[in-house]
Amino acid sequence: GESVGLHLPTLSVQEGDNSIINCAYSNSASDYFIWYKQESGKGPQFIIDIRSNMDKRQGQRVTVLLNKTVKHLSLQIAATQPGDSAVYFCALKRRPMDTGRRALTFGSGTRLQVQP
Amino acid sequence: GAVVSQHPSWVICKSGTSVKIECRSLDFQATTMFWYRQFPKQSLMLMATSNEGSKATYEQGVEKDKFLINHASLTLSTLTVTSAHPEDSSFYICSARRQGAGQPQHFGDGTRLSIL
Numbered sequence: 001g002e003s004v005g006l007h008l009p010t011l012s013v014q015e016g017d018n019s020i021i022n023c024a025y026s027n028s029a030s031d032y033f034i035w036y037k038q039e040s041g042k043g044p045q046f047i048i049d050i051r052s053n054m055d056k057r058q059g060q061r062v063t064v065l066l067n068k069t070v071k072h073l074s075l076q077i078a079a080t081q082p083g084d085s086a087v088y089f090c091a092l093k094r095r096p097m098d099t100g101r102r103a104l105t106f107g108s109g110t111r112l113q114v115q116p
Numbered sequence: 117g118a119v120v121s122q123h124p125s126w127v128i129c130k131s132g133t134s135v136k137i138e139c140r141s142l143d144f145q146a147t148t149m150f151w152y153r154q155f156p157k158q159s160l161m162l163m164a165t166s167n168e169g170s171k172a173t174y175e176q177g178v179e180k181d182k183f184l185i186n187h188a189s190l191t192l193s194t195l196t197v198t199s200a201h202p203e204d205s206s207f208y209i210c211s212a213r214r215q216g217a218g219q220p221q222h223f224g225d226g227t228r229l230s231i232l
Contacts, residue, residue, distance in 0.1 A: 041225075043211075044209070044223045089160070103150050
């Protein structure tokens with residue numbers, strides 16, 4: 001079956017350091033990947049996405065890397081700030097031609113703790 | 117930006133009560149809405165996909181008679197937890213998406229349901 005998992009359940013970093021959160025997936029039919037940030041008691045907040053025809057995409061202070069060969073996705077946060085403390089989820093979507101669900105499948109999440 | 121609103125944000129009720137949760141897309145028309153459930157320190161699990169004007173598609177293991185979903189308009193979907201029991205206590209999150217390929221999902225801030 002399909003699974004999406006994360007290597008580290010909790011990541012603690014110092015303020016100002018760079019953070020890297022990893023995600024592994026198993027379904028090679030996935031063609032769209034998203035990173036979400038979830039603060040306590042709130043819904044997921046979109047951070048950045050990437051399609052399978054790309055290897056890298058950059059946003060403001062964030063970079064997503066996609067390695068389709070090993071089915072690995074990572075989120076890099078530059079100059080991590082206390083406000084970045086939250087749980088981060090990777091999520092993926094299958095190709096539209098797939099008769100399966102078109103909703104997102106979420107990974108298990110990584111808690112990022114930023115120490116001041 | 118696209119805003120999805122959930123109401124109520126928090127509800128406590130007695131066992132056996134039915135609870136209705138509303139999900140509204142405030143500034144766009146959502147042809148598809150999704151309902152997720154999230155237990156503490158766990159990821160979001162898709163419960164059902166709701167398309168405006170048609171019956172919801174439930175994920176395996178989700179009781180359709182227990183979790184009634186109505187998507188009667190392009191801006192409103194409701195989830196009713198019928199005869200709720202303590203094991204139904206969870207964080208329920210909806211998301212909404214515009215029609216068209218490549219449209220992102222926008223998430224609400226969730227509803228914390230506690231059944232006594």
